[in-house]
Amino acid sequence: DAKTTQPPSMDCAEGRAANLPCNHSTISGNEYVYWYRQIHSQGPQYIIHGLKNNETNEMASLIITEDRKSSTLILPHATLRDTAVYYCIVRPPGAGGTSYGKLTFGQGTILTVHP
Amino acid sequence: EAQVTQNPRYLITVTGKKLTVTCSQNMNHEYMSWYRQDPGLGLRQIYYSMNVEVTDKGDVPEGYKVSRKEKRNFPLILESPSPNQTSLYFCASSPEPTGNSPLHFGNGTRLTVT
Numbered sequence: 001d002a003k004t005t006q007p008p009s010m011d012c013a014e015g016r017a018a019n020l021p022c023n024h025s026t027i028s029g030n031e032y033v034y035w036y037r038q039i040h041s042q043g044p045q046y047i048i049h050g051l052k053n054n055e056t057n058e059m060a061s062l063i064i065t066e067d068r069k070s071s072t073l074i075l076p077h078a079t080l081r082d083t084a085v086y087y088c089i090v091r092p093p094g095a096g097g098t099s100y101g102k103l104t105f106g107q108g109t110i111l112t113v114h115p
Numbered sequence: 116e117a118q119v120t121q122n123p124r125y126l127i128t129v130t131g132k133k134l135t136v137t138c139s140q141n142m143n144h145e146y147m148s149w150y151r152q153d154p155g156l157g158l159r160q161i162y163y164s165m166n167v168e169v170t171d172k173g174d175v176p177e178g179y180k181v182s183r184k185e186k187r188n189f190p191l192i193l194e195s196p197s198p199n200q201t202s203l204y205f206c207a208s209s210p211e212p213t214g215n216s217p218l219h220f221g222n223g224t225r226l227t228v229t
Contacts, residue, residue, distance in 0.1 A: 032214045043119075043205050043220030044158070051215070093214035101148045101173065101207075103218065105157045 004088045009110040012082075018075040020109050022088030025069040030093045033064060035073045036105070037084040044087070044105070047073065078113045085110050117142045121206050121221035128196055129229055136191045136224050138206030144219075146212040147189040148173070149181065151202040152223075158205070164189055165212060196228040 005023040012018040024033065034049040048055055048062045050071075055062045061074040075082055087108040119140045128134055140147065148163035150173075160173030164183040178200055180192040189208075193200060203225050207218040 041203055043222045046217040046219055049217060091214050101160050101163045103158050
Protein backbone atom coordinates (compact mmCIF):
# COMPACT_ATOMS: atom_id res chain seq x y z
CA ASP A 1 0.00 0.00 0.00
CA ALA A 2 1.16 3.53 -0.74
CA LYS A 3 2.50 5.40 2.26
CA THR A 4 1.26 8.83 3.22
CA THR A 5 3.04 11.74 4.88
CA GLN A 6 1.21 14.39 6.89
CA PRO A 7 2.39 17.23 9.10
CA PRO A 8 2.14 16.19 12.77
CA SER A 9 0.10 19.19 13.84
CA MET A 10 -1.70 22.27 12.57
CA ASP A 11 -3.62 25.15 14.07
CA CYS A 12 -6.61 26.96 12.68
CA ALA A 13 -8.75 29.84 13.87
CA GLU A 14 -12.42 29.16 14.31
CA GLY A 15 -14.40 30.17 11.24
CA ARG A 16 -11.41 30.04 8.94
CA ALA A 17 -10.67 27.36 6.39
CA ALA A 18 -8.44 24.51 7.51
CA ASN A 19 -6.24 23.10 4.76
CA LEU A 20 -4.65 19.78 5.64
CA PRO A 21 -2.01 18.48 3.22
CA CYS A 22 -1.06 14.90 2.50
CA ASN A 23 1.75 13.51 0.42
CA HIS A 24 1.26 10.13 -1.27
CA SER A 25 3.93 10.15 -3.94
CA THR A 26 3.92 6.35 -4.42
CA ILE A 27 0.19 6.09 -5.08
CA SER A 28 -0.88 3.77 -7.88
CA GLY A 29 -3.21 4.86 -10.65
CA ASN A 30 -6.22 2.99 -9.30
CA GLU A 31 -5.81 3.66 -5.58
CA TYR A 32 -8.24 5.91 -3.76
CA VAL A 33 -7.37 8.72 -1.36
CA TYR A 34 -9.46 8.64 1.82
CA TRP A 35 -9.69 10.99 4.75
CA TYR A 36 -10.87 10.03 8.21
CA ARG A 37 -10.72 11.81 11.52
CA GLN A 38 -10.75 10.60 15.09
CA ILE A 39 -11.83 12.64 18.07
CA HIS A 40 -10.38 11.43 21.38
CA SER A 41 -11.05 7.69 21.43
CA GLN A 42 -14.21 7.76 19.36
CA GLY A 43 -14.56 5.70 16.22
CA PRO A 44 -12.80 6.97 13.09
CA GLN A 45 -15.21 9.17 11.18
CA TYR A 46 -15.26 9.01 7.40
CA ILE A 47 -14.90 12.44 5.81
CA ILE A 48 -14.38 12.12 2.08
CA HIS A 49 -12.58 10.13 -0.61
CA GLY A 50 -11.57 10.51 -4.23
CA LEU A 51 -9.68 8.93 -7.10
CA LYS A 52 -8.66 11.62 -9.57
CA ASN A 53 -11.20 14.41 -9.50
CA ASN A 54 -11.72 16.93 -6.75
CA GLU A 55 -14.60 16.02 -4.49
CA THR A 56 -16.90 17.98 -2.19
CA ASN A 57 -19.49 16.89 0.31
CA GLU A 58 -21.28 18.46 3.27
CA MET A 59 -18.23 18.09 5.49
CA ALA A 60 -15.26 18.99 3.35
CA SER A 61 -13.57 19.31 -0.02
CA LEU A 62 -10.78 17.13 -1.34
CA ILE A 63 -8.30 18.54 -3.80
CA ILE A 64 -6.08 15.98 -5.56
CA THR A 65 -3.18 17.21 -7.66
CA GLU A 66 -3.08 16.28 -11.30
CA ASP A 67 -0.19 13.84 -10.79
CA ARG A 68 -2.07 12.42 -7.76
CA LYS A 69 1.05 12.56 -5.62
CA SER A 70 -0.54 14.82 -3.04
CA SER A 71 -3.91 16.01 -1.83
CA THR A 72 -5.43 18.61 0.46
CA LEU A 73 -8.44 18.26 2.71
CA ILE A 74 -10.29 21.53 3.15
CA LEU A 75 -12.66 22.21 6.01
CA PRO A 76 -14.21 25.44 4.75
CA HIS A 77 -15.30 26.95 8.07
CA ALA A 78 -13.57 25.19 10.93
CA THR A 79 -15.31 24.98 14.29
CA LEU A 80 -14.04 23.94 17.71
CA ARG A 81 -15.68 20.54 17.16
CA ASP A 82 -13.36 19.94 14.21
CA THR A 83 -10.41 19.58 16.61
CA ALA A 84 -9.27 16.01 15.98
CA VAL A 85 -6.60 13.79 14.48
CA TYR A 86 -6.97 13.66 10.69
CA TYR A 87 -5.76 10.66 8.74
CA CYS A 88 -5.01 10.49 5.06
CA ILE A 89 -5.13 6.95 3.70
CA VAL A 90 -4.50 5.37 0.34
CA ARG A 91 -6.68 2.35 -0.44
CA PRO A 92 -6.53 -0.19 -3.22
CA PRO A 93 -9.54 -0.62 -5.48
CA GLY A 94 -9.77 -4.37 -5.14
CA ALA A 95 -12.86 -6.07 -3.84
CA GLY A 96 -12.97 -8.26 -0.80
CA GLY A 97 -10.34 -9.94 1.25
CA THR A 98 -8.17 -8.62 3.96
CA SER A 99 -6.72 -5.86 1.79
CA TYR A 100 -10.05 -4.06 1.57
CA GLY A 101 -10.54 -3.78 5.29
CA LYS A 102 -6.94 -3.01 6.09
CA LEU A 103 -6.74 0.64 6.97
CA THR A 104 -3.22 1.84 7.63
CA PHE A 105 -3.61 4.86 9.84
CA GLY A 106 -0.31 6.70 10.06
CA GLN A 107 0.43 9.31 12.67
CA GLY A 108 -2.07 11.71 11.15
CA THR A 109 -2.32 15.46 11.69
CA ILE A 110 -3.54 16.83 14.98
CA LEU A 111 -5.71 19.77 14.02
CA THR A 112 -6.43 22.23 16.79
CA VAL A 113 -9.12 24.81 16.14
CA HIS A 114 -8.90 27.73 18.52
CA PRO A 115 -11.37 30.54 19.23
CA GLU B 116 -30.16 7.72 11.67
CA ALA B 117 -27.72 5.51 9.76
CA GLN B 118 -25.19 4.16 12.20
CA VAL B 119 -23.04 1.37 13.53
CA THR B 120 -23.87 0.64 17.16
CA GLN B 121 -21.53 -1.15 19.55
CA ASN B 122 -22.26 -2.26 23.07
CA PRO B 123 -21.07 -1.93 25.69
CA ARG B 124 -19.05 1.27 25.50
CA TYR B 125 -16.84 0.25 28.41
CA LEU B 126 -16.21 -3.22 29.81
CA ILE B 127 -14.01 -4.42 32.65
CA THR B 128 -13.68 -8.14 33.13
CA VAL B 129 -11.39 -10.79 34.57
CA THR B 130 -9.18 -13.27 32.80
CA GLY B 131 -11.06 -16.26 31.45
CA LYS B 132 -14.59 -14.92 31.75
CA LYS B 133 -16.31 -15.22 28.38
CA LEU B 134 -17.71 -12.02 26.94
CA THR B 135 -19.46 -10.75 23.84
CA VAL B 136 -19.29 -7.31 22.30
CA THR B 137 -22.25 -6.62 20.06
CA CYS B 138 -22.23 -4.71 16.79
CA SER B 139 -25.27 -3.77 14.76
CA GLN B 140 -25.71 -1.64 11.63
CA ASN B 141 -28.96 -0.35 10.19
CA MET B 142 -27.71 0.44 6.69
CA ASN B 143 -28.12 -2.99 5.09
CA HIS B 144 -24.37 -3.16 4.55
CA GLU B 145 -22.83 -6.37 3.23
CA TYR B 146 -19.36 -5.94 4.70
CA MET B 147 -18.61 -5.79 8.43
CA SER B 148 -15.33 -5.89 10.28
CA TRP B 149 -13.78 -5.75 13.74
CA TYR B 150 -10.62 -3.84 14.67
CA ARG B 151 -8.56 -3.22 17.73
CA GLN B 152 -6.62 -0.02 18.27
CA ASP B 153 -3.55 0.05 20.50
CA PRO B 154 -1.10 2.91 21.06
CA GLY B 155 1.66 2.89 18.47
CA LEU B 156 0.13 -0.05 16.58
CA GLY B 157 -2.66 1.72 14.73
CA LEU B 158 -5.83 -0.05 13.67
CA ARG B 159 -5.52 -3.82 13.25
CA GLN B 160 -8.21 -5.97 11.69
CA ILE B 161 -9.41 -8.94 13.75
CA TYR B 162 -12.13 -10.57 11.65
CA TYR B 163 -14.31 -9.52 8.79
CA SER B 164 -17.46 -10.70 7.03
CA MET B 165 -18.31 -10.28 3.37
CA ASN B 166 -21.96 -11.24 3.92
CA VAL B 167 -24.25 -13.42 6.01
CA GLU B 168 -22.56 -16.69 7.05
CA VAL B 169 -19.28 -15.59 5.42
CA THR B 170 -16.49 -14.66 7.82
CA ASP B 171 -12.71 -14.68 7.60
CA LYS B 172 -9.65 -13.89 9.68
CA GLY B 173 -7.96 -10.56 9.64
CA ASP B 174 -4.46 -9.83 10.86
CA VAL B 175 -4.91 -10.58 14.57
CA PRO B 176 -7.68 -13.21 14.97
CA GLU B 177 -6.15 -15.27 17.82
CA GLY B 178 -8.38 -15.36 20.88
CA TYR B 179 -11.46 -14.05 19.10
CA LYS B 180 -14.52 -15.50 17.42
CA VAL B 181 -17.26 -13.93 15.34
CA SER B 182 -20.53 -14.90 13.75
CA ARG B 183 -22.74 -13.39 11.07
CA LYS B 184 -26.16 -15.03 11.27
CA GLU B 185 -28.01 -11.90 10.21
CA LYS B 186 -26.90 -9.11 7.93
CA ARG B 187 -27.17 -6.41 10.56
CA ASN B 188 -25.32 -8.07 13.45
CA PHE B 189 -21.69 -9.05 13.82
CA PRO B 190 -20.81 -9.90 17.44
CA LEU B 191 -17.24 -10.30 18.66
CA ILE B 192 -16.74 -13.12 21.15
CA LEU B 193 -13.83 -13.56 23.53
CA GLU B 194 -14.12 -17.11 24.85
CA SER B 195 -11.35 -16.74 27.43
CA PRO B 196 -10.14 -13.14 27.62
CA SER B 197 -6.56 -12.42 28.62
CA PRO B 198 -4.89 -9.16 29.69
CA ASN B 199 -3.24 -8.75 26.27
CA GLN B 200 -6.73 -8.29 24.83
CA THR B 201 -7.13 -5.08 26.77
CA SER B 202 -7.73 -2.61 23.97
CA LEU B 203 -10.08 -0.24 22.21
CA TYR B 204 -12.31 -2.15 19.79
CA PHE B 205 -14.15 -0.84 16.77
CA CYS B 206 -16.75 -2.39 14.54
CA ALA B 207 -17.18 -1.07 11.00
CA SER B 208 -19.40 -1.68 8.00
CA SER B 209 -19.62 -0.71 4.36
CA PRO B 210 -22.11 -1.27 1.54
CA GLU B 211 -19.65 -3.46 -0.35
CA PRO B 212 -15.96 -4.31 -0.06
CA THR B 213 -14.59 -2.17 -2.88
CA GLY B 214 -12.10 0.67 -2.79
CA ASN B 215 -14.84 3.16 -3.66
CA SER B 216 -16.95 2.18 -0.65
CA PRO B 217 -16.15 3.87 2.67
CA LEU B 218 -16.07 2.05 5.96
CA HIS B 219 -18.25 3.49 8.71
CA PHE B 220 -17.21 2.91 12.30
CA GLY B 221 -18.98 2.47 15.58
CA ASN B 222 -18.03 4.52 18.63
CA GLY B 223 -15.87 1.87 20.13
CA THR B 224 -15.70 -0.46 23.12
CA ARG B 225 -12.95 0.00 25.63
CA LEU B 226 -12.15 -3.39 27.12
CA THR B 227 -10.01 -3.96 30.19
CA VAL B 228 -9.09 -7.51 31.17
CA THR B 229 -7.52 -7.90 34.62
